[in-house]
Amino acid sequence: MNPSDRASVVAGKTIAITGGTGSFGSTMARHLLANGAAQVNIFSRDEAKQDAMRRTLNDERLRFYLGDVRDPHSIEAPLTGADYVFHAAALKQVPSCEFFPRQAVLTNVDGSNNVIQAAARAGVQSLVVLSTDKAVYPVNAMGMSKGLMEKTAQAFARNNPDSGLTVSITRYGNVMYSRGSVIPLFLQQIDSGRPLTVTEPLMTRFLMSLDESVDLVWHAFTHAQPGDLFVKKAPACTVETLARAVAKLCDIEDPTIQRIGMRHGEKMHETLLSAEEMVKAVDQGDYFRVPLDARGLQYEVYVEEGDAGIPRDTDYNSANTHQLDLQETVATLMRLPEIRARVGAA
Numbered sequence: 001m002n003p004s005d006r007a008s009v010v011a012g013k014t015i016a017i018t019g020g021t022g023s024f025g026s027t028m029a030r031h032l033l034a035n036g037a038a039q040v041n042i043f044s045r046d047e048a049k050q051d052a053m054r055r056t057l058n059d060e061r062l063r064f065y066l067g068d069v070r071d072p073h074s075i076e077a078p079l080t081g082a083d084y085v086f087h088a089a090a091l092k093q094v095p096s097c098e099f100f101p102r103q104a105v106l107t108n109v110d111g112s113n114n115v116i117q118a119a120a121r122a123g124v125q126s127l128v129v130l131s132t133d134k135a136v137y138p139v140n141a142m143g144m145s146k147g148l149m150e151k152t153a154q155a156f157a158r159n160n161p162d163s164g165l166t167v168s169i170t171r172y173g174n175v176m177y178s179r180g181s182v183i184p185l186f187l188q189q190i191d192s193g194r195p196l197t198v199t200e201p202l203m204t205r206f207l208m209s210l211d212e213s214v215d216l217v218w219h220a221f222t223h224a225q226p227g228d229l230f231v232k233k234a235p236a237c238t239v240e241t242l243a244r245a246v247a248k249l250c251d252i253e254d255p256t257i258q259r260i261g262m263r264h265g266e267k268m269h270e271t272l273l274s275a276e277e278m279v280k281a282v283d284q285g286d287y288f289r290v291p292l293d294a295r296g297l298q299y300e301v302y303v304e305e306g307d308a309g310i311p312r313d314t315d316y317n318s319a320n321t322h323q324l325d326l327q328e329t330v331a332t333l334m335r336l337p338e339i340r341a342r343v344g345a346a
């Protein structure tokens with residue numbers, strides 16, 4: 001989609017973003033304002049971040065709402081009059097959700113359901129909920145709660161075919177340089193002369209930039225049918241390659257690597273689409289779209305009339321996607337503004 005198409009979609013519209021002060025939310029807000037949105041409602045729990053965003057963006061089309069997705073009343077005001085909603089509010093840290101799984105359920109499952117119900121009541125046209133590769137074949141509480149959020153969104157679409165609300169889902173992998181993630185950690189370790197802590201050298205992760213995650217959400221909300229799920233195709237690399245690439249950018253050819261082992265709830269490889277989803281996935285070039293399974297519970301009808309094929313494809317994971325080598329990983333990192341600023345490139 002080119003920039004003028006984006007403008008035609010959001011010009012004059014009101015858009016609400018839950019978790020709007022996070023890195024996704026604030027980047028999306030900038031895009032929406034630049035494309036002529038009439039109003040952008042930022043909903044989050046963090047008054048200090050809201051104040052900082054108000055000062056930094058300094059745009060009277062921004063409205064700020066304090067609240068928590070766990071509190072259904074607090075969501076009503078920012079969704080009233082909204083045409084589109086992006087639901088990014090979540091508990092996202094894998095280790096903390098392992099220690100407090102009930103908190104993950106309250107925010108990621110119940111809170112997301114509150115957002116979906118409030119959006120339907122408010123007459124919102126399109127709601128995109130943000131999920132993660134960790135929701136597929138989940139092994140940790142964060143991924144399990146995000147998986148249930150996806151099921152809640154799909155069930156809403158299946159159970160409310162006459163609703164004016166289109167709910168869709170985007171899943172993405174690791175967003176490079178996101179707060180608390182491994183790339184800024186490796187840079188800190190280099191700065192303080194410490195070894196680079198690598199969990200398992202051969203562990204792989206999909207790599208995406210923040211801009212690519214925003215592109216995916218744009219793609220979803222301009223192409224979605226109710227209940228659709230979208231992923232963006234992405235390359236991956238091993239964490240050892242990532243560590244060596246970050247070191248190389250700092251002119252260190254042979255960094256000291258300390259192996260620390262897997263953390264709570266981690267997987268060796270992440271999966272963006274399960275084998276079962278790959279069977280149904282529509283290849284849209286840079287994206288896969290997985291349509292809603294809109295069947296009811298009377299499966300015999302579908303076996304006689306429909307496709308009784310058994311899922312037989314393989315999943316789309318961070319070990320079978322394109323693997324970036326050291327040079328490619330360096331080049332990928334160099335596309336990030338934070339890295340370019342750091343190494344003094346133009």
Ligand SMILES: O=c1ccn([C@@H]2O[C@H](COP(=O)(O)OP(=O)(O)O[C@H]3O[C@H](CO)[C@@H](O)[C@H](O)[C@H]3O)[C@@H](O)[C@H]2O)c(=O)[nH]1
Pocket residue numbers: 092093094132133134172173174175180181182183185197198199200203204205239262263266270
């Ligand atoms: O000291 C460290 C810390 C992490 N890692 C590895 O680096 C990779 C990335 O780790 P991290 O940046 O902490 O991200 P993840 O734990 O993979 O989770 C991130 O990526 C998810 C998408 O997969 C998001 O949903 C989460 O919110 C986000 O924290 C993983 O393989 C880790 O094992 C290391 O090697 N050394």
